[in-house]
Amino acid sequence: MTTRHTRLGAALTLAIGLGLLVLLAVLSLSVGITYIAPGDVLGALFQPDPLDINHILVNTTRLSRMTVAIAVGACLAVAGGLMQAVTRNPLASPGLFGINAGAVFAIVLLAPLFGSPSLTQFMMLAFAGAAVAGTLVYCIGMLGSRSPFRIVLAGAAVTALFASFTQALLVISQDGLDSILFWMAGSVAGREMQAVVALYPYLLIGFAASFLLARHINILVTGEEIARGLGQNTFVIRSLLSIIIILLAGGAVSLAGNISFIGLIVPHIVRRLLPGDFRWLLPGYAIFGALLLLLADIVARIVLIPQEVPIGVVTALLGAPFFIHMARKGMRNG
Structure with missing residues (x-):
């Protein structure tokens, strides 16, 4: 059993991760070839104007893209954590x-x-x-x-x-x-x-x-x-x-x-931030997996505007050095 202090620390870590995810979600709806101010993004979500081109762009294109990134990142991270277990x-x-x-x-x-x-x-x-x-x-x-x-x-x-x-x-x-x-x-x-x-x-x-x-x-x-x-x-x-x-x-x-490496990287990061109890680790995998893939998607969209880099390339650039580090660490321990 985790102590009360550990539980509070884990809950705070998850809350911070969730807060960052919300901020990145709004940023994801804002950035692209056409920048849309966060105020307009919130207006599109809660008071959509069918004649406003920015509102149409948010609700028809960027919202589904953001939703996919969150779902895929969470799925890959949880699947990776379970597979390592x-x-x-x-x-x-x-x-x-x-x-x-x-x-x-x-x-x-x-x-x-x-x-x-x-x-x-x-x-x-x-x-x-x-x-x-x-x-x-x-x-x-x-x-x-x-x-x-x-x-x-x-x-x-x-x-x-x-x-x-x-x-x-x-x-x-x-x-x-x-x-x-x-x-x-x-x-x-x-x-x-x-x-x-x-x-x-x-x-x-x-x-x-x-x-x-x-x-x-x-x-x-x-x-x-x-x-x-x-x-x-x-x-x-x-x-x-x-x-x-x-x-x-x-x-x-x-x-x-x-999309590679999300299922490899995130479980290792989360295990450093949270107690080794899967009642904490699984929500941590989901939140931080979604966070990392959403961040990778934002980078993929803005690094070569007006073109986009495939998100798989961005995650590979992040994950390959980590994989090499883990492999070398394993060989040293062996």
């Missing part, structure tokens, strides 16, 4: 589950069957591919063995397999290349609010289920033998967490494509 590997992230590779492969393979697929159809294909890849990794890595390292190897193998299939399909038919560049680079732009809302129930279910399992995760991370000694069915808990990871990461990939 399941595998007990500090370098684990949603991409390790083959989810990104599966989503892209599904789009390349099946999108031509729809002729000119809509954005919603692209998202559904990506979600289905991510779910299939994640399930395949789970079946190979977890069934018949309870070793957390087996699922890491299974994820790497499935990722390489789907990436190879995708490259082969693109070599055969390069017509599909332009349509998947968006998913390969990652972006939160161009989303229709209806398409976003359609996926929200799945994401909310994933968040709710992870919070309900927080106490069990606290036991699981102490080690396999201790968890079993305390009466926990570790296989069932790992299975449920794997399903939640697929749900959250698959939904994130279907919304924004291949």
